[in-house]
Amino acid sequence: MDDLELRRRLLSDPNDKSDDILKELHTNHQNKKYAESLQELDKKIEQAFRVEVPDDLADKIIFKQTPHKPQIHFSRRAFALAASVIFTFGLLIGQINWGSIIIQPAHASLDQMAMHHIIEEEPFIDGVNEGNNEQEIRAKLNVYSYNLDGEFPYHIYYLNHCGFSHDHHALHMVFRGQKGRVTAFISNIEAKESSQFNQGGMQGEITPLPQGSLVLVGEKGEDIAALSQKIAPMFKSNH
Template identity: 30%
Template sequence: MDELEFRRRVYADPETTDSDVVEAAKNDERKRIFWQEQKQLDKQLKQALKVDVPDDLANKLIWQQSADEFTRHKRKHRWYLALAASLAFTLGISATMWYHQPLSIGGQALAHVQYADREKAHTLLPVDLNMVNAKLASFGASFNQMLDGVEVANYCHLSTVRSLHLIVETPQGKMSVFILPQRNDIAVPQEFADSHYHGESIQFNQANIMIVGDKGTDLSALKEAVKERIQFAV
């Protein structure tokens, strides 16, 4: 595994247990050190996000601000205290809404597709119906017929979401199919795009599927093929 692919896989999931990543780290001390550094950084970031906010924090901040203003200015500039309290309240509400809003996944897929030309299969086994269905099993899904032109079938992470990424050669060019689990915290848009690619989604009760191709490419044929051939366990 080359340096670029190793770093991309570790950046995507520092806690990955994929055998080829583990093997690459065993055989290369630089890769091993880089992986350990990313694991430590990921651990520190997760720890930093676990800061509990006291229920009365807003009251304490407003009280402290009021006391300071009273000491410095006595009863002057009371309008400043009102503005500070209003700002603190607004920021608190905004932060809460940001923290709880669903994860938007379309942009993650578009960013991932940028590296599709360099992505290689993580296994030496042929990409056939049996292999793809073995990977789809973790999503409770399977294909009743193989999609034409599948060149690569790898697990990948879109932000924190584990998905199956199929790279498909079609008459309209190379396209990507992402199969994701159905989760309440994932916001999958019907359509999404950037300056180079665009995507459309198919939503099932059991999973979400995103199809991505070059901007302006007709995705309908691949979308229909996926809808006709995918099936889910009851």
């Protein structure tokens, strides 16, 4: 085997252990050093590709690049169609204040934002049962600079990020309560004090967190206050 053939085969596979290759390397010191240099380079390339990806990398990318979850709902399409028809036929009935018809999250309170989001998302998550694990919870919480202190005590049906307002995100969680499904929003929107609310046959509670707020919403009869007292202390700030 000549040197050209040897080097061609080593470039193709630096770890070639064929008998003729080993024989040539045993008898030729320069070729042996050449093979060792290729093997060392191959190891460095392999190590360069061994980069550990953080568990929450995907969540951080989603959090930074998608301020709003794209959604198309029938109600909005219906409004758009109605507006087109009115415009086409010139049926102008006074001055319509659309801001009073549709809740604008940027100016809404936490309870309004929570209820609006639950209604919007219901068709998409009704019946969903992801059974999210502790690693997923911690990874998604980390995006909001929170740690989970202890094991989350309830079965989780759904866990994802959502656009809570025009410039804020929240971690949207649905878990099993005593009476049914309970929705939780963990956000960086500040709540100065705890408060309760009742809307649309549901009840909720807003609880301050170290860097934002926890909003819990459940069916009538669910002990939301007890749930809040149990899980709110589990969300610890990373800072």
